[in-house]
Amino acid sequence: MLPQVTATRYVTPLKEGGSLPGIVEASDDGTYVMKFRGAGQGLKVLVAEVIVAGLARAIDVPVPDLAVIALDERIAKYEADEEVQDLLTASVGSNLGVDFLPGSLGYDGSQPPSPDLAERIIWLDAMTANVDRTWSNPNLLVWHGRTHAIDHGAALYFHHSWPSRAPSPQRFAAQAFDASRHVLRDVAGDVAARHDELAALVTPERIDAALDDVPDEWLETTPDLPDIGSVRSAYRALLDARLDSTAWVPGRAAA
Ligand SMILES: Nc1ncnc2c1ncn2[C@@H]1O[C@H](COP(=O)(O)OP(=O)(O)OP(=O)(O)O)[C@@H](O)[C@H]1O
Ligand SMILES: [Mg+2]
Known part of the structure; x- marks a missing residue:
């Protein structure tokens, strides 16, 4: 099982990502790129991320660590940007966290x-x-x-x-x-x-x-x-x- 953490702060959207992934801080003091369950293509994209990362590890392809991040509705409530707020609201529940690689x-x-x-x-x-x-x-x-x-x-x-x-x-x-x-x-x-x-x-x-x-x-x-x-x-x-x-x-x- 992947580590389970809770989002404590939504930091910023990653403008490059097509699915509007965002940076979040979590209860383990980690910083993650969060892939939202409520984004365009839905849960299957998250499933593919997890399975392929597991296969990558089997053949020694470096991938960032993954975690499951619980997102609380309060985080969505305090978000000023409307587009982001909609995404957060649609993503209350479990989301994918990709360990942020600082300076990569x-x-x-x-x-x-x-x-x-x-x-x-x-x-x-x-x-x-x-x-x-x-x-x-x-x-x-x-x-x-x-x-x-x-x-x-x-x-x-x-x-x-x-x-x-x-x-x-x-x-x-x-x-x-x-x-x-x-x-x-x-x-x-x-x-x-x-x-x-x-x-x-x-x-x-x-x-x-x-x-x-x-x-x-x-x-x-x-x-x-x-x-x-x-x-x-x-x-x-x-x-x-x-x-x-x-x-x-x-x-x-x-x-
Ligand atoms: N673990 C990470 N550490 C640091 N930066 C990251 C990490 N994951 C993603 N990024 C940055 O965020 C961008 C978007 O991430 P990613 O490609 O996973 O999202 P996406 O929405 O699926 O993107 P797209 O559909 O545009 O390919 C990456 O190109 C990279 O610059
Ligand atoms: Mg990409």
Whole structure:
């Protein structure tokens, strides 16, 4: 389970973030980038963030620590900015906290990661179908000289179709990944050559741990997935099927 904290102060919005994430202080004296449950795409974005961060840790891709942040309605009440107040009001309850990395720099290519780490990050993005790591939106922070991966809300986008379409492990297993616009493409070497080693690190235990990190109340049931146990099982089945396939591994199909 992720640490559970309570927001004590809303500090400022992060104007760059499309989903209007904000900086908050919390009861553990930590400062977090808060991703709101009430923002545009809803809870599934938070679920993707938690699962992909868990998989990132399994293959040694640095990611900021995560926490679940309880947001009280009083914090919303004292917010002057109307847009922010609406977002806070819509987000009373549990939200995602991403440990704020003070002094980190957005990735601009001037301090590239090692080819090894670049290959791990591309493999992670391919495995989780994360298209959101391009030059227009690198979603990498350099902190203490190490490249950290952030912003995984766009990954695992198959779940957005679940309300109307039953999960299909076969479809996800076969879905190709286009790494041609990936921000680390020119830093990485042969990603396909890393597949066996990296896939072996994503054990069933690591997948379960990543899924267990997702708070129950963020898992949305559907007619096909009538309880949260079946929602977790669906994620597990899709990730297992993906790992059993190589259709998505960059460089593999072309070789
Ligand atoms: N843990 C962190 N520490 C420091 N800065 C961060 C952290 N997380 C995010 N940021 C900053 O906030 C910006 C927005 O964060 P993020 O990309 O996670 O949000 P988003 O709303 O999903 O963004 P978008 O949709 O625009 O990609 C980042 O580009 C980065 O500059
Ligand atoms: Mg981003």
